[in-house]
Amino acid sequence: NIDNIVADAIAQGLALELDRVGLFGSGEDPEPLGLYNTVGVQKIDLGENGGEIKNYDIFSEAVELVENVNGTANALLWSPRTAGTIDRYKDGTGQPLVAPESFKKLSKFSTNQIPNNMVKGTANDATCVFVGAWRNLFVGMRRNIVLEVSRTAAGAFENLQVVIRAYLRADYVVAKPEQFVIIDGIIPEAPTP
Numbered sequence: 199n200i201d202n203i204v205a206d207a208i209a210q211g212l213a214l215e216l217d218r219v220g221l222f223g224s225g226e227d228p229e230p231l232g233l234y235n236t237v238g239v240q241k242i243d244l245g246e247n248g249g250e251i252k253n254y255d256i257f258s259e260a261v262e263l264v265e266n267v268n269g270t271a272n273a274l275l276w277s278p279r280t281a282g283t284i285d286r287y288k289d290g291t292g293q294p295l296v297a298p299e300s301f302k303k304l305s306k307f308s309t310n311q312i313p314n315n316m317v318k319g320t321a322n323d324a325t326c327v328f329v330g331a332w333r334n335l336f337v338g339m340r341r342n343i344v345l346e347v348s349r350t351a352a353g354a355f356e357n358l359q360v361v362i363r364a365y366l367r368a369d370y371v372v373a374k375p376e377q378f379v380i381i382d383g384i385i386p387e388a389p390t391p
Contacts, residue, residue: 208364209343218311220337220370221275221328230370233328233335238375240264241382247319248383253287254301260329260379261300269331269377273305276327277312280384304329318383325385330378340367
């Protein structure tokens with residue numbers, strides 16, 4: 199069943215790449231334009247060199263910005279590092295910090311397709327969070343994933359190889375970009391001395 203294993207591995211790799219370009223694609227051929235680079239998406243900038251977040255206020259602000267344009271923020275996407283940082287919030291007595299209702303209502307999804315090494319001024323360990331009304335982000339697939347296998351292409355026969363080509367044709371459309379907010383420039387907490 200090696201062909202099934204290889205096909206699954208390639209499909210998973212293409213799916214991850216489809217996620218990445220949906221968020222960060224440049225819009226230059228052959229990449230679709232990702233949400234991060236879409237004109238009209240709202241941004242909360244945490245400063246020239248990024249900034250730490252230590253409570254839920256910034257998420258409440260993002261939800262408010264979506265509501266200000268008649269949207270309903272239903273989910274957020276963040277990196278696992280950010281999810282872990284938020285999960286460890288404590289109040290002044292060392293107890294877990296209670297989140298406001300606006301944050302609790304959001305579905306939360308961690309993905310390693312949101313990097314923790316974005317450059318923000320002097321910071322090279324920044325990341326971002328996407329908050330929005332996700333029903334306004336569409337992915338169109340022209341074809342399913344196509345896998346082609348050849349023992350002769352690109353000199354494979356002479357080199358005792360098998361050449362595999364995988365591709366898909368897809369694009370993203372943001373119907374209402376103003377109903378998305380990117381919290382940009384999140385840097386990790388400074389270590390305590």
